[in-house]
Amino acid sequence: MPIQKLINHLNDYLPLNEEEIADLNKRATVRKIKRRQYLLAAGEVCKFYNFVVEGCFKMYKIDEAAKEHNLMFAIENEWITDIGSFHSEQPSQLYIEAVEPAQIIQIAKPDLLHFYTNHLKFNRTFRVIIEDQFVELQNRLLQTISTTAEERYFRFMKDYPRLLNRLSNTQIASYIGITPEFLSRIRSQQASK
Amino acid sequence: MPIQKLINHLNDYLPLNEEEIADLNKRATVRKIKRRQYLLAAGEVCKFYNFVVEGCFKMYKIDEAAKEHNLMFAIENEWITDIGSFHSEQPSQLYIEAVEPAQIIQIAKPDLLHFYTNHLKFNRTFRVIIEDQFVELQNRLLQTISTTAEERYFRFMKDYPRLLNRLSNTQIASYIGITPEFLSRIRSQQASK
DNA sequence: CGCGACGTTGATTTGCCTCAACGATTGTGG
DNA sequence: CCACAATCGTTGAGGCAAATCAACGTCGCG
Numbered sequence: 001m002p003i004q005k006l007i008n009h010l011n012d013y014l015p016l017n018e019e020e021i022a023d024l025n026k027r028a029t030v031r032k033i034k035r036r037q038y039l040l041a042a043g044e045v046c047k048f049y050n051f052v053v054e055g056c057f058k059m060y061k062i063d064e065a066a067k068e069h070n071l072m073f074a075i076e077n078e079w080i081t082d083i084g085s086f087h088s089e090q091p092s093q094l095y096i097e098a099v100e101p102a103q104i105i106q107i108a109k110p111d112l113l114h115f116y117t118n119h120l121k122f123n124r125t126f127r128v129i130i131e132d133q134f135v136e137l138q139n140r141l142l143q144t145i146s147t148t149a150e151e152r153y154f155r156f157m158k159d160y161p162r163l164l165n166r167l168s169n170t171q172i173a174s175y176i177g178i179t180p181e182f183l184s185r186i187r188s189q190q191a192s193k
Numbered sequence: 194m195p196i197q198k199l200i201n202h203l204n205d206y207l208p209l210n211e212e213e214i215a216d217l218n219k220r221a222t223v224r225k226i227k228r229r230q231y232l233l234a235a236g237e238v239c240k241f242y243n244f245v246v247e248g249c250f251k252m253y254k255i256d257e258a259a260k261e262h263n264l265m266f267a268i269e270n271e272w273i274t275d276i277g278s279f280h281s282e283q284p285s286q287l288y289i290e291a292v293e294p295a296q297i298i299q300i301a302k303p304d305l306l307h308f309y310t311n312h313l314k315f316n317r318t319f320r321v322i323i324e325d326q327f328v329e330l331q332n333r334l335l336q337t338i339s340t341t342a343e344e345r346y347f348r349f350m351k352d353y354p355r356l357l358n359r360l361s362n363t364q365i366a367s368y369i370g371i372t373p374e375f376l377s378r379i380r381s382q383q384a385s386k
Numbered sequence: 387c388g389c390g391a392c393g394t395t396g397a398t399t400t401g402c403c404t405c406a407a408c409g410a411t412t413g414t415g416g
Numbered sequence: 417c418c419a420c421a422a423t424c425g426t427t428g429a430g431g432c433a434a435a436t437c438a439a440c441g442t443c444g445c446g
Binding site: 168169170180181183184185187188 | 423424425426427
């Protein structure tokens with residue numbers, strides 16, 4: 001049962017009671033997503049918090065030169081949402097796209113607000129979840145402004161081994177902020193050692 | 194009264210009641226900080242949430258080549274803390290330093306946990322505060338991996354005009370991820386138009 | 387007043403990008 | 417299930433944005 005994965009995930013932070021679980025069952029929607037299907041496209045308002053039950057997603061921007069810039073990936077038991085657009089209700093500049101066939105659970109904004117207001121516990125859980133994401137993002141920014149492409153690639157392999165075989169090199173290159181060609185050069189040069 | 198600035202700040206999110214205000218008075222510490230004084234140095238564990246009442250701070254890393262990389266600035270009514278070190282209680286790799294003489298309010302970890310546990314409202318307020326910071330950071334990362342130095346400088350001037358006259362160009366250069374020399378070139382070239 | 391940080395400018399170097407071409411994979415529609 | 421198209425990874429040549437190193441004038445602070 002997919003929703004059980006979400007309940008387990010939330011229980012890891014603060015155990016839910018009967019009522020909260022019942023409410024979650026009522027207000028969370030399970031969806032199947034095909035490879036290359038979008039959860040969000042630039043220009044739309046992001047209306048859901050998305051919890052990945054199975055599969056892999058990327059969130060990215062497309063710039064004026066039609067280049068893709070990956071902001072994050074999300075796999076099983078992770079959340080992926082354009083929080084800025086979700087809260088401001090302004091059009092997003094981002095895409096969220098399935099890299100693999102996937103299953104997700106969506107919580108719409110009115111429902112999430114319901115949880116925040118009526119079950120204060122959710123504030124604490126989601127505060128902790130976003131704090132962790134914040135720290136990760138901060139480390140990544142630090143890395144991006146202070147290290148070379150080669151080092152960022154090594155760190156990516158070290159920090160996210162579980163992603164390596166699920167993503168193309170092009171997607172990884174976009175995530176660490178370089179071109180696929182240059183990543184290829186880093187790899188071939190590294191292999192020759 | 195400095196603590197009133199903190200109360201006003203929190204009231205902007207969710208109004209506090211008498212008891213919460215009393216608790217805050219008991220558990221928040223006001224400190225005066227000199228220019229160039231540290232709130233945190235690399236190697237230490239970050240033990241406080243710091244709220245800026247007056248003045249300006251920077252948080253940065255120093256790399257192996259002894260170069261400074263600015264992660265963020267904080268001025269009046271903003272928070273500055275190494276959240277990663279604060280929560281993990283592991284040594285930080287960051288410095289937090291006063292750019293101007295300042296006054297701050299510190300909340301130690303046991304006290305913050307007290308608020309989170311006994312006044313659930315605080316979870317909601319701090320969730321929102323960090324969500325906003327998260328969005329800002331995400332936009333900055335996106336910019337960093339997708340635009341030129343010149344554009345980042347323009348955006349910095351546009352987004353943070355209130356910081357421009359309070360920071361040296363060297364500090365701004367470090368924030369947008371370029372050398373002071375190159376920022377100087379951008380500026381002189383721009384002036385010649 | 388003197389020292390150290392800051393901003394500027396020049397010359398040179400380099401990390402990474404661009405464009406182009408080609409073979410190898412992948413996935414998809416008939 | 418195969419064939420063809422589309423995407424992906426690799427390599428080469430050339431170019432550019434930004435870094436490095438060095439020198440020098442200026443300013444603000446102690």
